[in-house]
Amino acid sequence: MDLRNRSPRRRALSLAIAAATVALPGSLVTPNAAAQGAFPAKPIEVIVPWAPGGSTDLAARALAAIVNDKKLLPQPMQVVNKPGGSAIIGSGEVANGSGDGHQILYTGTEPIVIQPLVKETPYKVESFTPVLQVVQTPLAFVVNADAPWKSMQELVAYARANPKKIRIANPGPQGWSEWQLRDLVRAEKLDTPIITFEAGGPAITAQLGGHTEALAATATALAPHVRGGKFRVLASMADDRLALAPGAPTLKELGFKTREFMITQCFFVPAKTSPAVVKTLHDAIKVAMETSEFREFAQKNNARIAYLSGPDTSAALKSSVANTRDILVEMGAKVR
Amino acid sequence: MDILQSLAAGFAGALTPVNLLFAFAGVALGTAVGVLPGIGPLGAMSMLLSLTYGMPPDRALILFAAIYYGAQYGGSTTSILVNVPGETSSVITCLDGHKMAQQGRAGAALAVAAIGSFVAGTLSVVGLMLLAPPLANFALKFGPPEYFNLMLAGLLVLVFMSSGSKLKALLMVLLGLALATVGTDYLGIARYTFGIPKLFGGLDMVAVIMGMFGLVEMMNALARADATAPVKSVRMRELLPTRDEAKRSVGPIARGSVLGFLMGLLPGPVVTMSTFASYALEKRLSRHPERFGRGAIEGVAGPEAANNAAAGGAFLPLVALGVPFSGSTALILGALLLAGVTPGPNFIQEQPGLFWTAVASMYIGNVMLVILNLPLVGVFVSLLKAPPRLLIPLVLALCLIGAYAVNNSLFDVWVLIGAGLVGYLLSRYGFDLAPLVIARVLGTQMEIAFGTSLTLSSGDPMIFVTRPIAATIAAVVLAVAIWSLTAAWRARRRRPPAIPEP
Structure with missing residues (x-):
């Protein structure tokens, strides 16, 4: 995990070239390419x-x-x-x-x-x-590391017994995470509010602060917090398990009737x-x-x-x- | 001492020639984009983001952090000189800073802003170094209901502190909130778009601010009879604050630093909010509140310290939790990800070298910034000597480019022009534009906080007053509101009703 040992291979030169690429895009149009009308000309x-x-x-x-x-x-x-x-x-x-x-x-x-x-x-x-x-990028379903629910079944059982007590944070409107969560909640007939945030960052922040009980987000966004011991993965929402948490079963394995959204x-x-x-x-x-x-x-x-x-x-x-x-x-x- | 050892190692890393160069490039670029209206640290960082792919992470972090805190130095410059905020966090600085410039004290205002920025920037790095983990966990206790109450408090403060008619200020706040509802809301639902796709993105905040301040100010300048009057020359001693001005700035800078740092820890548009929290605080504490809005140096010193401290504070959730609370810190996180580092909750333990090098570099960068900015004061003030026929087109061009650059959108330029025309009419009829602009800035986030709060409580509005932190904020707001109203009522009873309010 120590990525700093990776020897820095970039040279100052490549930085300068890259800077020129950003600053002077027009200057890079070679007259040849432009004249021939070939793609790409600019x-x-x-x-x-x-x-x-x-x-x-x-x-x-x-x-x-x-x-x-x-x-x-x-x-x-x-x-x-x-x-x-x-x-x-x-x-x-x-x-x-x-x-x-x-x-x-x-x-x-x-x-x-x-x-x-x-x-x-x-x-x-x-x-x-x-x-x-x-x-x-697959989606994962997580709770905070100090939450009482150790498995998806426990969480669903609790949600069924306690309407509106489990609030699931959803990182963004009308995205795949929202459809899959709605699909899941509907299939299980749960009375479980889905709290839609404007983006992934605010959803993760709210979950870290305990303002919601669970969160469904991409493995990419969750990885640092799972590795850092803040979140526990209860399930992979994809059809196969996650490299991030190989021990966590998929929703399909657990028998939940939900479609995969990636x-x-x-x-x-x-x-x-x-x-x-x-x-x-x-x-x-x-x-x-x-x-x-x-x-x-x-x-x-x-x-x-x-x-x-x-x-x-x-x-x-x-x-x-x-x-x-x-x-x-x-x-x-x-x-x- | 553990911290001193780590810090020494950090300085050893930050003082290598390459890292010094990156810090300098960052602060210079940050100052430049801070000065230019519209183009902010967000734009500069997104332009450079591709460069960090494969870059050593310490360089990426030093460069991006320096752009971010450097921009807070430059933001006040155009606010003071031409009443065009360089950043949203310098809107409040226009109120007294530009008045000072009109009174020939532009140099003093710029110098106090630079020194205040330096003090606040440095103090916030000390805070970042010593307090990161405990404060970050406290910040997480603020959820949507707490942000909402905090922003509501901010808007009420804005109404109460406005110097003119409270009713007019309230109207402007409501209009600003209404403007914020145009476009696609956070749930993806389009409102007030009349089927025009260009309106899906809403009325851009930066375009509205620059229209209402920049364009309106330029139209006022054109309308003024003395637009072609010769500008009096500025003597060297007029560039420096007088002893009295310096003395009056100490308290606001100290309070602004603490306030800004603490607010910077929270999510939302807190850098901007910290500036008017500081302004309101200084006006409340001042023995001469009537000076505010007429060129009070406290009204420049406090907010300019607060925005720098808030920018420093905003690093804390990033390094202590691995969560960016704002667009700018999200870009810094992006730069680190492209450089191959994934900051998480254990970032400081896993990457101590990187963290301490960045901290050391921030101390160095702040020193660079004050050395860079103080001599620039003279240069900027001499710009005021330019005849209006040169200055006005220059400012207009900056506004137009700035409005375009935010989203690379020509539509935003039309928004800028529209906001300028509406703003000119409003100001002609005695409406204060600052409450409108700030309500526009806060409106979007307020609505999101309101919506998520109510979904969290399944629709029960009691969530805003039953959670401990939210309840505390609400109680303080209520107390201040009642106190202000009774004070105003008593003052009115004491005064004979001879002169009707203008």
Whole structure:
């Protein structure tokens, strides 16, 4: 766990080059590439529709840094955050952009799959072509280390006997964690409030302070607190166990009737983008995903590298939309 | 002593040439983005975030921390000079700082702000070093109901301390809260968007602030008859605080430091809240409260110390719990993650070298900042000598760029212009804009705290008064409100009803 022993390999030079990349993107346009009209002719903007510093943003930055370091594309990739409106704003900007491949989207699938089902959005699922699927992060169900419940069954039994006494913190609205929690609570017929916070940080803070009794969040966000002895993992909410807590059973093993929802991050371009451009992007990012640097990044952040080609991602999205629609209908929500 | 040994080792790490360079780069950049309205530490850090991928973690932490606390130094500069807050945490500094500038005391205001920032910044590092674990656990006891009461208290204080009509101040607070409800709320539900996707992101806080302060001030400057009057030259001794000004600043700086540090520990927009808590405190303690709003140096010294101390305090939950309480500390956490370190609740024990190097670097950075900022006072004051035909377009350009830069959104520029026009009309009719702007800043977080509190209690509003800490805050607010109202009522009875209020 002592990561400081890793010898710092970065040189001051690479920092200077990187600084120049950030400061002077225009200067890097080689006249040759621009003249030929080849792709990419200028730096590629990776729009992350979330705030900087979050798990999506960090994965995008790690990938962009590898693509740039290894010169996998003749032009640099730059991450630009366009947060706001539950990621609809940034996603919409890419969907309605020029489609020449110089502006691409990196996000979890929530704004693409869920948002168009529940509200008016400036795009539809069909507005995008997925370039590839990158990582998936499983969800975990935790309680505080000093809580009396040692297992999921104990907690559910307590919740059944004491309506409204177990409050489950949910790190963000209309995301996969909320659907899975609602799915679970409905299947078990529990009277258990789900407390939705605006983001993962506040949910973890509230749980650490004992303002809620349980929390469902990504393994990435929970890992430091589980390792630091603050949280106990009661269950993996994915179909298999977590590397973070191999002793904790999955909800399926325990016989709970709930579907698996994974936080799934993908690259997207507007649907009108030419297949050749999509292929160039796909190939470069795929190589970056396969480097040992990215594997190390994913492992440290408890994310699973889950490559899917563009067409496979497209198929997965379609079934995800169908599933989500079913759940929304079962919950009695209005579906567009 | 264990702490002294660790600190010595920390200084050994922080004093290596490369780490000194990173600290200097951080404080210089922090000062610059602090001075520039709109572009804040958040923008600077997100621009540099990609660089920390694979960087040695001590350098990443030194650089990012320095940008963050450095920005609190620069934020007051434009507040004082041109009534445009460089950061949300310097809105309050406009009230008296800019009045001082109009009276030819810009140099003194800037100098006191820099010195106050240095004292507060250094004291908060001492606090961070000595008190991290116990205070962090106390901060966790504050949940949504407690934040809500705290922010409500802040807004009430704002109404009571406003110098003009209380009713008008209350109206402005309500309007600010209303503006905060535009856009997608925290549960993802769009409100007042009229189906326009651009409005899903709401009316950006920074754009509203810069419109209401910056644009309005520039329009006022244009409207003033003396807009082309020659600016009197500033003599050297006018750059320094007088003995009386220095003496009056000591207490506010000390109190602002403690208040700011303690508030900095809590989640929410606490850096900004600490500034008006300090302002209200100083006005309440002052023997001449009527001076406030007319160029009282206490109104600059206290809040500018408070925001620096709060920025220092905000590190504490990050290093002691591994949880960032604000957008800025979340970015610092992001920088550490990209550098390969995952801070958790045992960060200080697991990474003592990193923690103590960062602490030592913060002491060094604060010294660098005061050395960097004091000579800049003269430079900034001489900017005021620029003729309005140069200064006004420059400030306007800064506002426009700043509003765009926050979300890389052109829509926010329109929000800025709209806020400027509305703000100009309001100020023409004697409405104070500070309560509106601060209500806009707090509104979003207040609503989230209100909503999560009520879901925690399954809809029972008693949650705001039955939990011990929340109840204490509520009781203090009630007591202050009753006291202020009775005092005002008694004053009115004593005074003959000769002159109606303007």
